[in-house]
Structure formats: structure tokens, C-alpha cells
Amino acid sequence: MGKLQSKIPDGPLEDKWNNHKNSVRLVSPANKNNLDIIVVGTGLSGASAASTLGELGYNVKSFCFQDSPRRAHSVAAQGGINAAKNYKNDGDSVFRLFKDIIKGGDYRAREAYVYRAAQVSNQSIDQLVAAGVPFAREYSGYLDNRSFGGVQVSRTFYASGQTGQQCLLGAYSGLTRQIARGRVKMYARREMLELVVVEGKARGIITRNLVTGEMERHSAHAVVLATGGYGTIYYLSTLAVGSNASAAWAAHRKGAFFANPSFVQIHPTSIPQLNDFQAKLTLMSESLRNDGRIWVPKKKGDKRHPVNIKEEERDYYLERRYPAFGNLVPRDVASRAAKERCDAGYGVGDTGLSVYLDFSHAIEKHGKEAIKSKYENLFEMYEKITGNSPYKEPMRIYPAGHYTMGGLWVDYNLMTTIPGLFAIGESNFSDHGANRLGAGSLMQCAGDGYFILPVTIGDYLADEIKTARISKDIPEFEQAEKAAKEKLQSLMAINGKQTVNSFHRRLGRIMWDMCGMVRNEKGLKKALKMISDLKEEFLKDVRIPGAINEINQELERAVRVADFFDLGQLMVHDALSREESCGAHFREESQTAEGEAKRIDSRYSYVALWEYQGEGNKHSLHKEELVFENVEVQERSYK
Amino acid sequence: MEFKLKIWRQKNARSQGAFVEYFISGVSKEMSFLEMLDYLNKTLIESGDNPVAFEHDCREGICGSCSLYINGRPHGPDDLIATCELRMTKFKSGDTIIVEPWRAKSFPVLRDLIVDRxxxxxxxxxxxxxxxxxxxxxxxxxxxxxxxxxxxxxxxxxxxxxxxxxxxxxxxxxxxxxxxxxxxxxxxxxxxxxxxxxxxxxxxxxxxxxxxxxxxxxxxxxxxxxxxxxxxxxxxxxxxxxxxxxx
Amino acid sequence: MSSFINTSIGKKFLISITGLFLISFLAVHLTGNLFLLAGQESFNLVAHFMATDRVISFMEPLLAVGFLLHIVFTAYLTITNQFKRPQKFAKVDHRQTSSWPSQNMFVLGGLIFIFLVLHLSNFWYQMQFGEMDYILYGDIWVQDAYSLVTGKFIIWWYVLIYVAGAVFLGLHLLHGFKSAFFSLGLYNKVWGGRLMLIGAIYSIIITVGFSLIPVYFLIGHLTG
Incomplete structure (x- = not known):
């Protein structure tokens, strides 16, 4: 357990970060110029980290698999970014933001990390505004805030429904400035395949040039992963199709512990799958549940048009099951309830995997214009995609995989268990516990990239100032490159019959059914077997046309899916080992009489860390106990 | 629905490209245009051909990856959308659909419908x-x-x-x-x-x-x-x- | 300054300035021409004024330079723009996205140029270097430009060419008028619609005005 020093500084909660900043070692400007840092990923955390490190004088190499760093999936975050500015004078503070995140995460996150995230949130807003992010403003000219996700204060900064895009482009513009200055060298259309570890330290990466197919070696004194989440393991999710876990997984295979892999947030209101070829699910804002009523037919397999189903033949199951909260139950409850109805055969639509969200009562009561003024955008978007007007008939919605709270374990310096390898943003596990609050992901990404990593990485690099530029012609690089090459060659050599996507879709279905919103021991054990069978079939029968030395999107997908099999197994193991329900992780065995999630703090108040033990071997589990000194651990209740 | 597709195929930046015709049937009107191409690619892969390379990522009109020039218009026959938001309901069964990459000196084609931006x-x-x-x-x-x-x-x-x-x-x-x-x-x-x-x-x-x-x-x-x-x-x-x- | 002209916006600036200059010239020209409708003496005196006034004489070479710059720079940009897309699209559908004139300014400009050569050789060249009749008004001898013009406008295909020229010019202005303001940066959301409207009205006045005159004389000839 020597590796598991979380390095949380001493002192009162509110002083820890300042104390730490005052005590971390610094690297002089002259020495920074001799130090190379690799940053993989150009989302909000990666772009802000790369640009800030470049400003500080380090030599930075930045990598992304997209054609441009501006396309990273932070671009799709909608709602906003939280900060404890208290501009509304409604009693908000760093402590309240901290407390809300801890509670929202169902007491499965570390206090010191979360407090720091809340502390730097204000600086992030200052930084983004200065970078030209056009956040919404009041008529006075001052920044506007809105409330979000059921908290009692308004602390969410937003730019219409495109906050993520605007924040990302702000960070991206800073990155382009450092590229122009020559402090950052940009490598677009590169996929990281291997991490290179030399004498126990992360020293470089192997990438595939996605245009030429060439293997490339890149060395550095430290490597930062900002590679996002792995929600695409479900195949259908709200994530970008290209989002993947391969870089994080490569690091994990080289010794970085993976924390809480089974903690995945499922968003309750997305447009359901419309056809078998669908590649992605589109989110519909949760706010719709303020006026919409959710129902399914009382009769199993009722295929009548919804407007022809009479009132008494409808089952408003949320209102029935949760009379106090009705349609406004929290995300996880709404998601699970929809799944329960569909699994029982009451789902609607061709696939039977959706429920109705009905506005007819609201329109009757408030008038069409009132509803239109609130939801016009969303109704239009819905109609564009489905061809149906929510004014005339109910929407169909279904939950979708959205955000992964789990990720690479990091210490207070955001360093993984591999010295010199750092993980920031969604790719680490640090801030959100078992459930993330709305507008929290942008907050974490900006904080990690702009203000935390650039300080803490110095603590590591201070020891590296005497290390010369890392040579790429050493056996470690050769071996890593060979391993990457062999992996690609073996995939190409399978030459079977089925497409990569067909496997991914099947894997996604297994994960969704058995390691999604609701988990139980029987299902999880079944999933383990199914995943391993599917992986075997994949390795025998996948077909990847084309060659390695050209643009080959099927090969790119195959590499990602191959890693998803292994990650999927780990997620299932993690879900199996945590025999409690907490946040988004709902074990059927651990629920109250009313069917609510039952946390078992006495046994599971820990972060589960999984250590890779080699191909085909079982992971070993380490536990980092969680200590709560500043908040009272309570039960989540919706009664 | 069924369509005749004329799609620009080009092996790499140095090679000469050309239009290739494909007939596709069994397209559902609920598909997006890119899902129709996914479907085409599935049939191409299963029959031993190379799939059509095209760029896409978020598939909700915000990342800016998708970039197809369809029937004479960037992002196809609809307004205020990226290609990924184009639905097959915008076409009539039996239509011929011409799919090209962005064409500009500054956007060289890298493969099929992928250009370097x-x-x-x-x-x-x-x-x-x-x-x-x-x-x-x-x-x-x-x-x-x-x-x-x-x-x-x-x-x-x-x-x-x-x-x-x-x-x-x-x-x-x-x-x-x-x-x-x-x-x-x-x-x-x-x-x-x-x-x-x-x-x-x-x-x-x-x-x-x-x-x-x-x-x-x-x-x-x-x-x-x-x-x-x-x-x-x-x-x-x-x-x-x-x-x-x-x- | 040379670096400014080397930029695309710099060239557009010159095209806009010269374009606006030519637009203002058209107003003067049309005003003069409308005197044709007022009779022989009025028009001839106006023509005489135009030919002898110091300001107008000073502007004449400037006008020629304006034309030349407008043509040279648009030709340069249009031709170089052709090389910005070496491989053309197989199918282009601009119908719903932009007006036909805006897509075909160079074609329209070319047609106007051909018309201009014809027009100058018919009238301007004739009046400068050809044999003209003179009429005595008061105590000055004045070229009988009126007879020269009306003599042409009774030939139907001449009239047709002039009407066509006016239509080309109107279409060119329909886009050119507002585009010039655009390129100079003199446009915003408030003025966008107004400029479009003013440009359209101006284009119609120019087209109708310049068409009216030959048609008037042709009809007069045919009916009289």
C-alpha cells in the first residue's frame, strides 16, 4: 500500500490547498525550459493544462485523436459551470458548494479534493471570462447565474445551452496561443496506444498517426492524461462516438490503479433509440420534467397511438410509486423506474424501450403559448429528430449513459500510482464520488487544468531537473512500440466476418442490462461470462478491412472496443464487490423496503482501487478509506 | 426507403478520387443521414469492401467534425444543421444522393469524405x-x-x-x-x-x-x-x- | 499601402470604393440622359455643359481610372479565386442560399463591359472624334448629340441592346450596392435591411431610367 499515499496536506480543510501551494517545490524558469510534458487530450482540462504549462515555460506536447483540439467532447456539455461566487447573495460559499458535491456524490468522494475543487472554481470563472467566454449576463451587464440540479442556490454560470462549447473554445484559444508561441507542439489525429514507463516512471507514449498509420514515439519528463470518460462502453450514450478509454486503459495496464470503475451516471431524459443503426443518444434537458408527466400503458405491449389510450388506461408510474415527488424524483430514481417498466414489458415505441413524457395536461392547464415559451427549443429539437411534435403527442424518452465518476486514481497532486503520470478532468476519479451534480464536470476540468495541475506537477518535476531529455531509442520505447504494433497486427489478422460496431453494440447491451442503472449479483456474474465469451468471439471473428498504414476508422474502433471488453469486466467486478447501493450504483440486494438505495457506510465507505495483474489475471483490490471530518454523513431521502 | 448513392471515394491525399455508385435499400425513415452511411458501411465491410471514411464525433451538431457536401449543399438539404443532424425524412425513396467532401485548396482530401481542416x-x-x-x-x-x-x-x-x-x-x-x-x-x-x-x-x-x-x-x-x-x-x-x- | 493592397480585404476595399464612385456617376449620367425626354435643345445644352464644365472634365479621367481599377481588381480576384478550388463540386445548389446576381457578378460585369465598349464607340467616340452636326443656341454652337442618340434609338435591336445593358447593370447593382457597404464594414443589423432596400430601389431606378429612354424613342418612332 506504499503507493497509496493520497498526500492530503495537514491542517484545517480550508487551509489545505494554500498550505500545499506554499510547500510544493518549484521549478525555476531556466529549468522549466529543459523539461518536457506530454498532455493527452484537448478537452477543457487538457487544453487548459497544456496552455498553462506552456505559459509557465515547460515544453509541452499536446495530443488529440480528432482533427482539431477544438472538437474534444467538453464541447457538448450543455447546462453550465458551477462556482461559489455568491453573486446572487443567496448564501452560497465555498463550503456550501463543497458540501453539496459531497452529498450529491453520496459520501463517496474525498473531502480535501472536493473542497479544493470548490475553492478554485471562482478563479476558473475569472479565467474563462478573461479569455473571452461570453457567459450569459443580466441587463446590468453583470454575470447571470441559474440554479441547477436541485441545489438551493444559484451558482451556475452558463452560455445558453452551449456552456461546454464556450468554455472549451476559451481554453482552446489559449492553447492555440501557446502553439503559436512555440511552447506547445500540437499533434492532432494521434491516438495514444501505449504508455512508456522507464525505471518505474512515466516517460512517454506511443501514438498511432491516424492519417499515415505510422507508430510514433514521444518522450517527456511527465505525462498527463486528460482523456475523458468511458461512457461509450454502453455503445449508445450521450457521449461522442469517438470517446474512449484506451489511453487510460493503457496506463492502467502499466500500473495506474483504476478507481470506482462502476460509478456511471445515467441521465434519465434522452431521446430513445429510434432504429437499430443508431450511433448515439441525444439528451433532452431534465427541466422538461417540471411540466411533463411520465407514463406507460397499463396493458402490456399496448401498441395503440398514445393519444388513443384513455386516461384510465395509463400508468403514471412515478406518481404512483413516489406520490410525494411524482415526476420530480431525482435522476437515478427516475432512470431506474423507467427501466423497470420497460423490462417488465410496458415500454413503448417500436423497440419497447421508452416511456412517454406527456405535456397535454400542462398545455391544457397553462395554454400552449406558456409551454412553448419555456421549451420551444427542446420541442423543436425533438421534432427535428423524431418527426413528432410534443405539442400534439407525448415525447418518448429513455435514460442514457452519460458520465463516468470512476477513473484513474490520483493523489492530491493529481498523480496516478505511476510516478510522473497525472490524470485530470473526467479521466480521473477524484471529485464526484458516486454521483455527479449538474454543472460539476466543467468546474472540475477547468480547476484541474488551469490551477491545480500546473502547481502540483512542479512538485514532481522539481526532482527531474537533472534528468536529461529522455531518449526515444531505449529498450522501453522499443518494447512499447512493438507491443502496440503487435496489437494492431493481431487485430487485423483476425479477418473474420462481423463488424466492430456489431460487437460494440452487443457489449453495450450487456453492460447496459447488467451493469447499468440496476445491478444484482446474478446479472453481474452472468455479465462476466457474457463479456468474456463476446471478447473471445471478437478475437475470432471481427473483420477490419483496409490496412494499418492508412486512415482506417474500423481499426481505430477495434482498438477501442478491444479495451472496452477488459474495462467492462473490471466495471462488473467493481460493481460485484460493492454490495451496497450508493449514488448511481444501485445494487438490488441493497435497498430499503420502499425500493430506495441503501448505503452501507460501515463496510463500503472507501474508494475501490483496482490493480492490473497481467493479461487474463484477476485484478487485485485496494481500499482507500474515506474520512469525513467536516460534513455529517447523512442518508439520502426523498420522502 | 432505397437510394442510389454517388459517393466520392479517394484512397489518400495523393491519389485520384472518383465517384462510386451504391444502391442501398432497407433504410428506415428514422435514420439520420450518418446512420444511413453507417448502414452502408456495415454492408460494405460484410461484403469485403472498404467502408466509406467520413468524419463525425458528437453526432449532435456541436463538435463540427462532420463535413459532407450532399446534393450540392454543405450539410445537405436542410437549414441550420450539421450533417449529423440531417434526417432521412429530407429525402424521397428512390432519390439519387451525391455525397462529396468539402472541396477547397486549403482543405485537401485525406481519404474519401475526410478533409484536412x-x-x-x-x-x-x-x-x-x-x-x-x-x-x-x-x-x-x-x-x-x-x-x-x-x-x-x-x-x-x-x-x-x-x-x-x-x-x-x-x-x-x-x-x-x-x-x-x-x-x-x-x-x-x-x-x-x-x-x-x-x-x-x-x-x-x-x-x-x-x-x-x-x-x-x-x-x-x-x-x-x-x-x-x-x-x-x-x-x-x-x-x-x-x-x-x-x- | 502595397501590403494593404496585397490582402484580400484591401482589394475588396478598392473594388468597393471604385464601385461606389461608379454608382454615383450613374446617377449623374441618368440625370443628364433624362433631359432627352425634355427635347432637343435641353439635352444638347446639358451635353454641352457636361463636355465643357471644368469639374466634369476633371472627373472624366478619374472615372476612367475608376472603371479600370474596378475591372482590374475584380478580374484579378475572380481569376485567382478560381484556383482556390482546384477540384470542383460535382453538383452545386446555390438556389436557396444566395441570389443569382451575387453568384454571377463577374459575368454581369463582363456583359456590362461589352455593352460599355459598344456604348462608348456609339456615342462618346462619335462625339469626341466623329463628324457631328452643330446647332446654334443663343450665341454658342453646340453639338447635336440629341440627333445622334435619337437616331440610334429608333432601331429596334439597338433599343434591345440598351434595355439589356440596363438590366445587366441593375442586376449588378442589386448585389454591388450593398456589397460595397459590406466590404467597407459599413453594415450592421439595423442598416442591413435598409441598405438592401436602398440598393434595390436604386437598381430599379437605374434600370427603369436607362431603359425608359430608348423605349420611349422607339415607341415614338413606331407610333409617330
Missing amino acids: YAFDKIMQAGGFISVNSGAAPEANSIPVSREVADEAFDAAICIGCGACVAACKNSSAMLFVAAKVSQLALLPQGKPEAEKRARAMVAKMDELGFGSCSNTGACEAECPKGISLAHIARLNREFLLAVFKT
Whole structure:
């Protein structure tokens, strides 16, 4: 357990970060110029980290698999970014933001990390505004805030429904400035395949040039992963199709512990799958549940048009099951309830995997214009995609995989268990516990990239100032490159019959059914077997046309899916080992009489860390106990 | 639904491309255009052919990856959408659909329908930023910005960098792309100190990289998935001319 | 300055300035021409004024330079723009996105140029270097430009060419008028619609005005 020093500084909660900043070692400007840092990923955390490190004088190499760093999936975050500015004078503070995140995460996150995230949130807003992010403003000219996700204060900064895009482009513009200055060298259309570890330290990466197919070696004194989440393991999710876990997984295979892999947030209101070829699910804002009523037919397999189903033949199951909260139950409850109805055969639509969200009562009561003024955008978007007007008939919605709270374990310096390898943003596990609050992901990404990593990485690099530029012609690089090459060659050599996507879709279905919103021991054990069978079939029968030395999107997908099999197994193991329900992780065995999630703090108040033990071997589990000194651990209740 | 597809196939940047015809049936009207292509690719892979390479990522119209020129229009026959938001209901069964990559000297084709748009990043590197280091920012509310100005800046800032404006322009001009950024940052007080330098640098880079000049036809505005207004091009012209005449 | 002209916006600036100059010239020209409708003496005196006034004489070479710059720079940009897309699209559909004139300014400009050569050789060249009749008004001898013009406008295909020229010019202005303001940066959301409207009205006045005159004389000839 020597590796598991979380390095949380001493002192009162509110002083820890300042104390730490005052005590971390610094690297002089002259020495920074001799130090190379690799940053993989150009989302909000990666772009802000790369640009800030470049400003500080380090030599930075930045990598992304997209054609441009501006396309990273932070671009799709909608709602906003939280900060404890208290501009509304409604009693908000760093402590309240901290407390809300801890509670929202169902007491499965570390206090010191979360407090720091809340502390730097204000600086992030200052930084983004200065970078030209056009956040919404009041008529006075001052920044506007809105409330979000059921908290009692308004602390969410937003730019219409495109906050993520605007924040990302702000960070991206800073990155382009450092590229122009020559402090950052940009490598677009590169996929990281291997991490290179030399004498126990992360020293470089192997990438595939996605245009030429060439293997490339890149060395550095430290490597930062900002590679996002792995929600695409479900195949259908709200994530970008290209989002993947391969870089994080490569690091994990080289010794970085993976924390809480089974903690995945499922968003309750997305447009359901419309056809078998669908590649992605589109989110519909949760706010719709303020006026919409959710129902399914009382009769199993009722295929009548919804407007022809009479009132008494409808089952408003949320209102029935949760009379106090009705349609406004929290995300996880709404998601699970929809799944329960569909699994029982009451789902609607061709696939039977959706429920109705009905506005007819609201329109009757408030008038069409009132509803239109609130939801016009969303109704239009819905109609564009489905061809149906929510004014005339109910929407169909279904939950979708959205955000992964789990990720690479990091210490207070955001360093993984591999010295010199750092993980920031969604790719680490640090801030959100078992459930993330709305507008929290942008907050974490900006904080990690702009203000935390650039300080803490110095603590590591201070020891590296005497290390010369890392040579790429050493056996470690050769071996890593060979391993990457062999992996690609073996995939190409399978030459079977089925497409990569067909496997991914099947894997996604297994994960969704058995390691999604609701988990139980029987299902999880079944999933383990199914995943391993599917992986075997994949390795025998996948077909990847084309060659390695050209643009080959099927090969790119195959590499990602191959890693998803292994990650999927780990997620299932993690879900199996945590025999409690907490946040988004709902074990059927651990629920109250009313069917609510039952946390078992006495046994599971820990972060589960999984250590890779080699191909085909079982992971070993380490536990980092969680200590709560500043908040009272309570039960989540919706009664 | 069934369609005759004429799709541009090109092995790599050096090779000569050509249209290849495919017949596809069993397309459901609920598919998006890209899902129809996914379906085509599945049949191609299963029959031993190479799938059609095209760019896509978020599939909800915000990342700007998708870039198909369909039946003579960037992002196809619908307004205010990226290709990924185009639905098959916009076509009639039996239609012939011509699918091409963006075509411009500055956007060389890399394979099939994938083009290299790194020129856009280079234009951004020339000055599409505010030079503020991390930590140097003042308190966010210290500079009020009127709501009208903030909204107008936002309307320019929503550019997704897809390149439809270049494809739509008869001159392959990148003026709308450049204008969106110059205009956004020139409107905001934070961006004003560098506004003139920025306009000059970005226009010079745009010219250097081989984009054409602007004819104010308005085709870019009409095809822009985010409906970015030509007014921003006028503002770019103004910023540029002011910068030149002041020095 | 040379670096300014080397930029695309710099060239557009010159095209706009010269374009606006030519637009203002058209107004003067049309005003003069409308005197044709007022009779022989009025028109001839106006023509004489135009030919002898110092300001007008000073503007004449400037006008020629304006034309030349407008043509040279648009030709340069249009031709270089052709090379910005080496591989053309197989199918282009601009119908719903931009007006036909805006897509075909160079074609329209070319047609106007051909018309201009014809027009100058018919009238301007004739009046400068050809044999003209003179009429005595008061105590000055004045060229009988009126007879020269009306003599042409009774030939139907001449009239047709002039009407066509006026239509080309109107279409060119329909886009050119507002585009010039655009390129100078003199446009915003408030003035956008107004400029379009003013440009359209101006284009119609120019087209109708210049068409009216030959048609008037042709009809007069045919009916009289």
C-alpha cells in the first residue's frame, strides 16, 4: 500500500490547498525550459493544462485523436459551470458548494479534493471570462447565474445551452496561443496506444498517426492524461462516438490503479433509440420534467397511438410509486423506474424501450403559448429528430449513459500510482464520488487544468531537473512500440466476418442490462461470462478491412472496443464487490423496503482501487478509506 | 426507403478520387443521414469492401467534425444543421444522393469524405485568442458587459469550425469563420486591446493559406449550421480597415 | 499601402470604393440622359455643359481610372479565386442560399463591359472624334448629340441592346450596392435591411431610367 499515499496536506480543510501551494517545490524558469510534458487530450482540462504549462515555460506536447483540439467532447456539455461566487447573495460559499458535491456524490468522494475543487472554481470563472467566454449576463451587464440540479442556490454560470462549447473554445484559444508561441507542439489525429514507463516512471507514449498509420514515439519528463470518460462502453450514450478509454486503459495496464470503475451516471431524459443503426443518444434537458408527466400503458405491449389510450388506461408510474415527488424524483430514481417498466414489458415505441413524457395536461392547464415559451427549443429539437411534435403527442424518452465518476486514481497532486503520470478532468476519479451534480464536470476540468495541475506537477518535476531529455531509442520505447504494433497486427489478422460496431453494440447491451442503472449479483456474474465469451468471439471473428498504414476508422474502433471488453469486466467486478447501493450504483440486494438505495457506510465507505495483474489475471483490490471530518454523513431521502 | 448513392471515394491525399455508385435499400425513415452511411458501411465491410471514411464525433451538431457536401449543399438539404443532424425524412425513396467532401485548396482530401481542416487551427493560432495567462485574470464581474453586446458576441462565438462556410462559398473563402472569432473578441472589452492586431494577423493568415476572397453572396450565412450572420464579416472588414488606416 | 493592397480585404476595399464612385456617376449620367425626354435643345445644352464644365472634365479621367481599377481588381480576384478550388463540386445548389446576381457578378460585369465598349464607340467616340452636326443656341454652337442618340434609338435591336445593358447593370447593382457597404464594414443589423432596400430601389431606378429612354424613342418612332 506504499503507493497509496493520497498526500492530503495537514491542517484545517480550508487551509489545505494554500498550505500545499506554499510547500510544493518549484521549478525555476531556466529549468522549466529543459523539461518536457506530454498532455493527452484537448478537452477543457487538457487544453487548459497544456496552455498553462506552456505559459509557465515547460515544453509541452499536446495530443488529440480528432482533427482539431477544438472538437474534444467538453464541447457538448450543455447546462453550465458551477462556482461559489455568491453573486446572487443567496448564501452560497465555498463550503456550501463543497458540501453539496459531497452529498450529491453520496459520501463517496474525498473531502480535501472536493473542497479544493470548490475553492478554485471562482478563479476558473475569472479565467474563462478573461479569455473571452461570453457567459450569459443580466441587463446590468453583470454575470447571470441559474440554479441547477436541485441545489438551493444559484451558482451556475452558463452560455445558453452551449456552456461546454464556450468554455472549451476559451481554453482552446489559449492553447492555440501557446502553439503559436512555440511552447506547445500540437499533434492532432494521434491516438495514444501505449504508455512508456522507464525505471518505474512515466516517460512517454506511443501514438498511432491516424492519417499515415505510422507508430510514433514521444518522450517527456511527465505525462498527463486528460482523456475523458468511458461512457461509450454502453455503445449508445450521450457521449461522442469517438470517446474512449484506451489511453487510460493503457496506463492502467502499466500500473495506474483504476478507481470506482462502476460509478456511471445515467441521465434519465434522452431521446430513445429510434432504429437499430443508431450511433448515439441525444439528451433532452431534465427541466422538461417540471411540466411533463411520465407514463406507460397499463396493458402490456399496448401498441395503440398514445393519444388513443384513455386516461384510465395509463400508468403514471412515478406518481404512483413516489406520490410525494411524482415526476420530480431525482435522476437515478427516475432512470431506474423507467427501466423497470420497460423490462417488465410496458415500454413503448417500436423497440419497447421508452416511456412517454406527456405535456397535454400542462398545455391544457397553462395554454400552449406558456409551454412553448419555456421549451420551444427542446420541442423543436425533438421534432427535428423524431418527426413528432410534443405539442400534439407525448415525447418518448429513455435514460442514457452519460458520465463516468470512476477513473484513474490520483493523489492530491493529481498523480496516478505511476510516478510522473497525472490524470485530470473526467479521466480521473477524484471529485464526484458516486454521483455527479449538474454543472460539476466543467468546474472540475477547468480547476484541474488551469490551477491545480500546473502547481502540483512542479512538485514532481522539481526532482527531474537533472534528468536529461529522455531518449526515444531505449529498450522501453522499443518494447512499447512493438507491443502496440503487435496489437494492431493481431487485430487485423483476425479477418473474420462481423463488424466492430456489431460487437460494440452487443457489449453495450450487456453492460447496459447488467451493469447499468440496476445491478444484482446474478446479472453481474452472468455479465462476466457474457463479456468474456463476446471478447473471445471478437478475437475470432471481427473483420477490419483496409490496412494499418492508412486512415482506417474500423481499426481505430477495434482498438477501442478491444479495451472496452477488459474495462467492462473490471466495471462488473467493481460493481460485484460493492454490495451496497450508493449514488448511481444501485445494487438490488441493497435497498430499503420502499425500493430506495441503501448505503452501507460501515463496510463500503472507501474508494475501490483496482490493480492490473497481467493479461487474463484477476485484478487485485485496494481500499482507500474515506474520512469525513467536516460534513455529517447523512442518508439520502426523498420522502 | 432505397437510394442510389454517388459517393466520392479517394484512397489518400495523393491519389485520384472518383465517384462510386451504391444502391442501398432497407433504410428506415428514422435514420439520420450518418446512420444511413453507417448502414452502408456495415454492408460494405460484410461484403469485403472498404467502408466509406467520413468524419463525425458528437453526432449532435456541436463538435463540427462532420463535413459532407450532399446534393450540392454543405450539410445537405436542410437549414441550420450539421450533417449529423440531417434526417432521412429530407429525402424521397428512390432519390439519387451525391455525397462529396468539402472541396477547397486549403482543405485537401485525406481519404474519401475526410478533409484536412488544420488550416482553421493555423488561422486561430495567428491571433484568435486573448493573451491572458492563467492566474492573471481580474475578478469576473469587474468588467460589466452589456447584455446586448454579450449576446452578440455569443452569436459569433457559437461557430463550430466545421468549414461549411468555405464549402458554401464560390471562392472558398474563410471569411465567416475568421469574422466570427474576430467579431466575438472585438465586441468584448477583454478582447479590445488586441482587436486590430488580431484582425490583421488572422486575415493575413487566411490569405496566405489559400482561402479565396469574400464576395458577400451570403451563401456562407445560409449554410452555416449555427446561422452566424454576415454582419460579423462587415465587422471584420471594419476592424481590419481601421487597423490599416490607423498605422 | 502595397501590403494593404496585397490582402484580400484591401482589394475588396478598392473594388468597393471604385464601385461606389461608379454608382454615383450613374446617377449623374441618368440625370443628364433624362433631359432627352425634355427635347432637343435641353439635352444638347446639358451635353454641352457636361463636355465643357471644368469639374466634369476633371472627373472624366478619374472615372476612367475608376472603371479600370474596378475591372482590374475584380478580374484579378475572380481569376485567382478560381484556383482556390482546384477540384470542383460535382453538383452545386446555390438556389436557396444566395441570389443569382451575387453568384454571377463577374459575368454581369463582363456583359456590362461589352455593352460599355459598344456604348462608348456609339456615342462618346462619335462625339469626341466623329463628324457631328452643330446647332446654334443663343450665341454658342453646340453639338447635336440629341440627333445622334435619337437616331440610334429608333432601331429596334439597338433599343434591345440598351434595355439589356440596363438590366445587366441593375442586376449588378442589386448585389454591388450593398456589397460595397459590406466590404467597407459599413453594415450592421439595423442598416442591413435598409441598405438592401436602398440598393434595390436604386437598381430599379437605374434600370427603369436607362431603359425608359430608348423605349420611349422607339415607341415614338413606331407610333409617330
